[in-house]
Amino acid sequence: MKISPKHVTYILIILIIAVGALSIASAYTGTGFSHDIPSSKYYDMSSSDILSKYKDTNCHVEEKATCTKVVDGDTIYLDNGKKVRFVGVNTPERGVEGYITSKNFVQKLCLNKKVGLDIDDSKHSDKYGRTLAVVIVDGKNVNEMLLKEGLAEIMYMPPSEFYPYDWANSNTHVADTHSSSSSHTPKSTESTTSSSSASYVGNANSGKFHESYCSSVSKMSEGNKVFFSSRDDAVNQGYVPCKICNP
Numbered sequence: 001m002k003i004s005p006k007h008v009t010y011i012l013i014i015l016i017i018a019v020g021a022l023s024i025a026s027a028y029t030g031t032g033f034s035h036d037i038p039s040s041k042y043y044d045m046s047s048s049d050i051l052s053k054y055k056d057t058n059c060h061v062e063e064k065a066t067c068t069k070v071v072d073g074d075t076i077y078l079d080n081g082k083k084v085r086f087v088g089v090n091t092p093e094r095g096v097e098g099y100i101t102s103k104n105f106v107q108k109l110c111l112n113k114k115v116g117l118d119i120d121d122s123k124h125s126d127k128y129g130r131t132l133a134v135v136i137v138d139g140k141n142v143n144e145m146l147l148k149e150g151l152a153e154i155m156y157m158p159p160s161e162f163y164p165y166d167w168a169n170s171n172t173h174v175a176d177t178h179s180s181s182s183s184h185t186p187k188s189t190e191s192t193t194s195s196s197s198a199s200y201v202g203n204a205n206s207g208k209f210h211e212s213y214c215s216s217v218s219k220m221s222e223g224n225k226v227f228f229s230s231r232d233d234a235v236n237q238g239y240v241p242c243k244i245c246n247p
């Protein structure tokens with residue numbers, strides 16, 4: 001086949017689009033994260049209700065200060081002048097679904113309270129001058145709680161002293177021994193259903209399950225995906241239906 005100038009133009013256009021798409025993908029800054037956990041989930045819970053679900057962290061409190069402002073679910077201001085960016089996690093930005101819930105959760109735990117910081121030894125601050133740290137309230141790791149509650153996604157940016165994948169996967173929930181019903185904590189063990197035949201996709205982190213076409217599925221990290229061939233399968237494993245796609 002003879003290659004005409006017209007063909008060359010087409011090929012160039014396709015190349016430009018492809019390169020553009022790739023650069024958008026690689027320029028991901030973690031701002032697109034959203035979740036659909038209603039803020040009402042925490043209305044009736046006190047901070048001690050939430051904290052009591054978690055074991056003490058082995059992170060060390062290196063300094064303490066009072067939280068004077070919660071900007072969003074992953075950024076707070078302290079009375080010692082520090083702006084703190086919760087290391088290893090990313091919560092929805094203002095205007096994105098889930099922003100209010102994640103922010104309210106952090107307000108409930110931190111606002112006007114003394115919080116501890118374990119500052120990232122590998123990288124003390126980000127490019128905006130915010131201190132990168134694990135925020136510790138009553139001995140509990142709030143960064144880890146945000147992940148476990150499904151209120152944040154993992155944002156691992158090495159070099160870092162902390163490895164957030166360990167927080168998301170570790171079993172640091174305190175066993176609920178006095179509950180009569182069996183645990184509703186979703187199992188994160190692998191399902192036998194393969195991804196190709198699955199109609200439903202669960203998020204081991206949030207405990208929700210979705211129709212496979214739900215937009216939440218494309219935002220889910222691969223490590224959190226659990227596949228189900230039937231709705232009953234998902235429900236039996238303790239997953240709750242997404243309010244957007246209504247599986």
Ligand SMILES: [Zn+2]
Pocket residue numbers: 209210211214215216217242243244245246
């Ligand atoms: Zn959904």
